[in-house]
Amino acid sequence: MKILVTGATGYAGRRVSTALARAGHTVLGLTRDTATEAARDLTVDEVTPVQGDLSRPESWRDHLDGTDAVVHLLMDMSDPVGTDRRLFTELVEAQERDGRRRHLVFTTGISAYGRTGPALMDENTRGNPESPIGFRFALEKELAATGLSHTVVRPGFMYGGPATTSMTGQWFAGAEAGEPVFYGDTTKRWSWIHVDDLADAYVRVLDNPAAVDGEVFVVADDQRLSALDMQRVAVSAAGWTGGIAEESAEAGGMLQMAADQDELVTSAKAHRLLGWRPRHASFTDAPERHYRAWKAARRAT
Template sequence: MRVLVAGASGVLGRHMSMALADAGHDVIGLTRSPAGAEQLGRMGVEPLVADLMDRDALLHAVDGMQADAAIHAATALRKVPMRHQNMAATDALRVQGTRNLIEAVQSIGARRLIVESMHFGYGYGDFGDRTITETNTPFAPPGRTPALERHLQGFRVKEHLALHTDGVDGISLRFGALYGPGFGAGGTDQIVTMLRKRRLPVVPDRRPGLLPWTHLADAGAATVAALERGTPGQAYHIVDDEPASMNAHVRFLAAAFGTPKPMTVPLSLVRVIGPYLYVFLTSAARLSNDKAKRELGWTPTYPTYRDGIRSLAAS
């Protein structure tokens, strides 16, 4: 298939684009910067420069183009978000950016649309010991605070537009916390650099959150599986088999890469200097990946974060 990938020069978008190309699909990489276009060209991906937030420029850029499918993996994150305002541009991409992309998708004749989502779409908080499936828990409920509602609105609108727009066969992939090769939000290279400089602390273990995790290579493989075998109108959890706290992930990462041990800071300090990071670290959710395994034929190459980190360190 000929596939337009929005956000192709981002950490997640690069992995998706390469997985699609490796599977034999023809990839057009949408990026908003000339530097991103150069990067995509070096990867062998056909670049297209346009800003997803600029409707008119986007529609002009795709005028006359034909494609079979599109992927929405665009975010505005370049580093780990600390405050709620650090998510504002990504929230906007999930709302207005999705609206603009759907217009572009319709103009190029593409029917299938796959959108990136996350476990945080279920809400920020502690879900306890129960396992969340794609149907047993409401997705994107109202947020407890105005700041959390803005983030959840982004997840809510993006998924609703993808799954319920006439003429669009939408599929949502709900990822866990991303890690793997790459420098930027979701990439482990940045985290290791921060650990080497002792700029990434952990919090006391008495109240660690519990995150589902997704290796970027597994995210790319799931994108191909969803494109080829996914059921329109459905959402799939693309997570590994074992949730773990950020503390456990970071400490294992430090040991595997031989960096200094991360220092421990009190949660009260994190709450003051990084309110978004605080809710990230104290949220807890267990997601089932049974549906993706059963319907997409997808299984994680890295069943746990330990498997993925060992592979990263070895390479």
């Protein structure tokens, strides 16, 4: 298949793009600037960087020519709803132009659920519309209404590799700066996923996209530690031996507010329909290794 990946130079984007290329697909990685080091790294991984700004469809529309699928891994923080809607519109119009039924793999995330009540959430759990990023579930419904061939992936909290947008990376950085902070409810627990296990889920979806057309998959491991306990492990791996300050979720910004509750999920559906299972049991199995990977990635930038 020929696949266009949005956000290809991002944290998840590079790992997903690389995994798809290794699976034998022809992968185009959308990036604002093909001359950056991150874009050149895509070439090393046998992904072709192509220039475009997702918020400006005219800059990337031509990259849809001949594609069989699009993997969407970018949230445009300046206009998350509008940019995604424009993506849906462009795919509908491309299908009308050339008759190709492209499969869109649309990424949201478990923080979009917000406060729901169930101890363990799955694909059928209704999201709380008051969640700061609950609009992502509304976008899932809008996508389904377009008639586009699609699959939705809702990842848990990511870790591993460069951890550039991972909470673990923030924790490592806080430890190194001598000021680790925990935001919000100290008892909350989150489900996690190693970024390479997440990439494997996308490969499995696109192995046979027709078989999972219209499906939603939650993908995360089975660990159940509190977020504060996870942070303690992370800062210890980074050499911090002091305490962790506590502040409100509001002090941490929108994403901390969106995640200020239990977010535990089951991936039983992905196990059953995709044959997917995480190969990395937990961040806490090798925190020093994850810290070294994060540290090495920072030196390289």
